Amino acid sequence: MELSVLLxxxxxxxxxxxxxxxxxLLFSLPLGLFVAFGRxxxxxxxxxxxxxxxxxxxxxxxxxxxxxxxxxxxxIFKLSTPDRFLAVIIGFVxxxxxxxxxxxxxxIESIDIGQYEAAxxxxxxxxxxxxxxxxxxxxxxILPAVTNEVITLVKDTSLAFVISVSEMxxxxxxxxxxxxxxxxxxxxxxxxxxxxxIVAVVMEWWENKLAYFS
Amino acid sequence: xxxxxxxxxxxxxxxxLGVLKDISLKVEEGQVVAIIGPSGSGKSTLLRCAxxxxxxxxxxxxxxxxxxxxxxxDGKIVLAPPRKLRKIQSYYGLVFQNFNxxxxxxxxxxxxxxxxxxxxKNKIEALELGRELLQKMALEDKEDAYPHQLSGxxxxxxxxxxxxxxxxxxxxxxxxxxxxxPELIGEILQVIKDLxxxxxxxxxxxxxxxxxxxxxxxxxFIDGGVIVEEGPPEEVIGNPQNERTRAFLRxxxx
Numbered sequence: 504m505e506l507s508v509l510l511x512x513x514x515x516x517x518x519x520x521x522x523x524x525x526x527x528l529l530f531s532l533p534l535g536l537f538v539a540f541g542r543x544x545x546x547x548x549x550x551x552x553x554x555x556x557x558x559x560x561x562x563x564x565x566x567x568x569x570x571x572x573x574x575x576x577x578x579i580f581k582l583s584t585p586d587r588f589l590a591v592i593i594g595f596v597x598x599x600x601x602x603x604x605x606x607x608x609x610x611i612e613s614i615d616i617g618q619y620e621a622a623x624x625x626x627x628x629x630x631x632x633x634x635x636x637x638x639x640x641x642x643x644x645i646l647p648a649v650t651n652e653v654i655t656l657v658k659d660t661s662l663a664f665v666i667s668v669s670e671m672x673x674x675x676x677x678x679x680x681x682x683x684x685x686x687x688x689x690x691x692x693x694x695x696x697x698x699x700x701i702v703a704v705v706m707e708w709w710e711n712k713l714a715y716f717s
Numbered sequence: 718x719x720x721x722x723x724x725x726x727x728x729x730x731x732x733x734l735g736v737l738k739d740i741s742l743k744v745e746e747g748q749v750v751a752i753i754g755p756s757g758s759g760k761s762t763l764l765r766c767a768x769x770x771x772x773x774x775x776x777x778x779x780x781x782x783x784x785x786x787x788x789x790x791d792g793k794i795v796l797a798p799p800r801k802l803r804k805i806q807s808y809y810g811l812v813f814q815n816f817n818x819x820x821x822x823x824x825x826x827x828x829x830x831x832x833x834x835x836x837x838k839n840k841i842e843a844l845e846l847g848r849e850l851l852q853k854m855a856l857e858d859k860e861d862a863y864p865h866q867l868s869g870x871x872x873x874x875x876x877x878x879x880x881x882x883x884x885x886x887x888x889x890x891x892x893x894x895x896x897x898x899p900e901l902i903g904e905i906l907q908v909i910k911d912l913x914x915x916x917x918x919x920x921x922x923x924x925x926x927x928x929x930x931x932x933x934x935x936x937x938f939i940d941g942g943v944i945v946e947e948g949p950p951e952e953v954i955g956n957p958q959n960e961r962t963r964a965f966l967r968x969x970x971x
Contacts (some may be wrong), residue, residue: 620770621817625883626807626835635834639821716821717865 506686509678513690516671517698519588520660523670524698527595527656534596535603542608553604560601566665569594573666591663599656606648610641643713650706657699718745720782721808721887721918722767727776729759729766736762738942740776744887747916751923751933751950755965759942760922764891767920768811772796780808781886807836810880814892816872818864818879824851825860828878836883843882850878854908870901877908888912890921906932926969930954938962 541553560568573590576582585593614637622632661672669677675691678684722744729737736759744750752760765771767778769785775794778786785805787795796802818827829847832838838846851857854874864872873893880888890909894902906928912919913932923929929936929950936953938946938961946959957963 615817617813617815617817618819621813621819623770624768624806624809624811625831625879626803627831631834635830636819643821716863 509687509690512674512678513671513687513694516669516674517694519663519668520657520670520672521698522588523591523595523660523663523668524656526592527599528653530592530596531599531603534600536607538600538604539607539611542604543611557601557604560598561605565594565598565659566662568598569662569665572597587666587668590666591668595656595659599652602652603649606645606652607641609648610645611637613644614640643716646706646710646713650703650710653702653706654699657702658695718747720744721746721748721780722920723777723779724763724767725777725779726788727763727766727778728774729762729771730774736942737766737773740939740942740944742937742944742947744918744920746886747918748935749913749917749919749921749933750935750937751921751929752937752939753923753926753929753965754939754945758939760939761891763939764811764889764920764922768809768889769806770811780805807883808885809887809889810883810885811889811891812873812877812880812893814895816864816869816876816896818872818876820864822863823860824856824862824864824867824875827864827875828882831879832882846882847878850881851875854878868901869897870904873897873901873905874908877905877912887918887920890919890923892922892924894923894925926954926966938965940965 538553538557541549542557544550544553569591572594573584573587577584584590618636618640619632622636627636660670663670664673664676667673671694672691675687679687720743722742724740724742727737727740728735740759740763742750752763754760762771766773769778773786773794775788775792776786777784777788783797783801783805785797785802789795797805819830822830825844825847828850829843832843832846833840848857848860851860854877856871856874856878859867859871859875864875867875873896877893893909894905897905902925906925909919909921909928910932921929921933931950933950936947936950937944938953938957938959940961946953946957946962952958953962954966957966
């Protein structure tokens with residue numbers, strides 16, 4: 504296979520990987536915040552349910568979770584199997600929301616109680632206090648931890664192979680075994696590295712942008 | 718004289734331990750009241766109950782004749798309805814020991830944001846008022862700075878400007894100089910003295926006995942959760958009647 508053909512094929516696969524990446528972040532980042540609220544809820548029922556959810560998501564392999572989302576509807580409920588790509592997105596979002604929730608929680612709990620008290624005496628209501636005073640400070644604090652997760656996510660997109668979604672690495676493996684060549688793996692490695700290099704640059708830019716306060 | 722603040726029979730305990738035991742006090746328009754007492758005497762808790770950062774166990778809290786907190790016949794406290802409570806809360810401001818400025822806001826935004834967000838004031842007017850207050854605090858050249866770039870004394874002056882921006886009837890200070898380096902204490906005390914000269918109604922919890930004597934019209938000495946002695950400074954500090962007051966004040970004499 505010509506190198507140009509190989510690159511074209513893997514670039515097509517990278518488009519799927521990128522879609523998984525973007526959609527996962529788009530949904531798991533906001534969902535994670537709500538999960539964090541549930542985890543910090545004063546209602547013990549909600550708190551414990553959410554705690555269990557986080558514990559299962561963090562305590563079992565993402566590969567297994569993807570299989571449950573894809574095969575579960577048929578084997579457990581005798582329903583038809585969902586769309587593969589949709590199953591991947593649901594699996595990734597549920598998993599990453601759990602990790603992000605714990606990062607949010609750590610950030611929110613690290614904010615000094617005095618910030619809430621000052622906002623309260625000044626008359627801010629609860630949502631104003633959170634959105635205007637607390638959350639911007641949380642974002643700054645959690646950014647390094649979020650960067651870690653985002654970089655892991657780039658590499659985790661390769662796990663979609665388990666339910667045969669042909670993202671980049673699935674294609675690389677197929678080509679490599681058909682051609683008896685390691686070149687596809689080398690190219691795949693470079694693709695991930697470049698993607699993550701861009702992620703790191705963007706996150707660093709964002710961190711620098713928030714360096715104006717401490 | 719208009720009664721700006723009245724507290725009746727305030728009780729507060731934490732985990733069964735009585736911190737405030739039947740405190741009653743009044744603050745009139747233009748009065749400066751200093752609350753002094755040893756650590757753990759309950760003076761900060763009193764301030765936190767008065768500003769509703771803590772909820773009292775029983776008693777009454779009244780601002781300008783309006784009840785924020787009352788105690789029902791069953792002995793349980795009753796809060797004013799939310800609308801009324803918000804109105805009452807706009808009657809007072811609080812200056813914290815640790816400033817509690819918003820680190821992600823510039824100095825000017827710290828002073829003006831509540832005006833715009835909470836009081837829905839016109840932005841241009843708010844900024845104008847904010848700059849006026851910063852000038853008053855001798856911080857006019859710092860409006861674009863962020864809190865971490867300022868000294869403790871400057872931060873505390875920003876937090877005083879922030880409280881004043883909302884035009885409170887009563888301004889509380891919770892040990893406003895305790896977190897400051899000794900050489901910065903004077904500038905904050907001077908600001909408070911200037912406010913007293915403008916007849917700002919203030920309630921100040923402080924360790925600065927000399928300052929309390931100079932600035933306050935009325936001194937309240939608290940120990941063990943009760944008001945041990947109160948009156949004009951020349952009596953409470955100049956000629957204390959109670960042995961506990963005398964023992965406390967002796968520690969401040971050189």
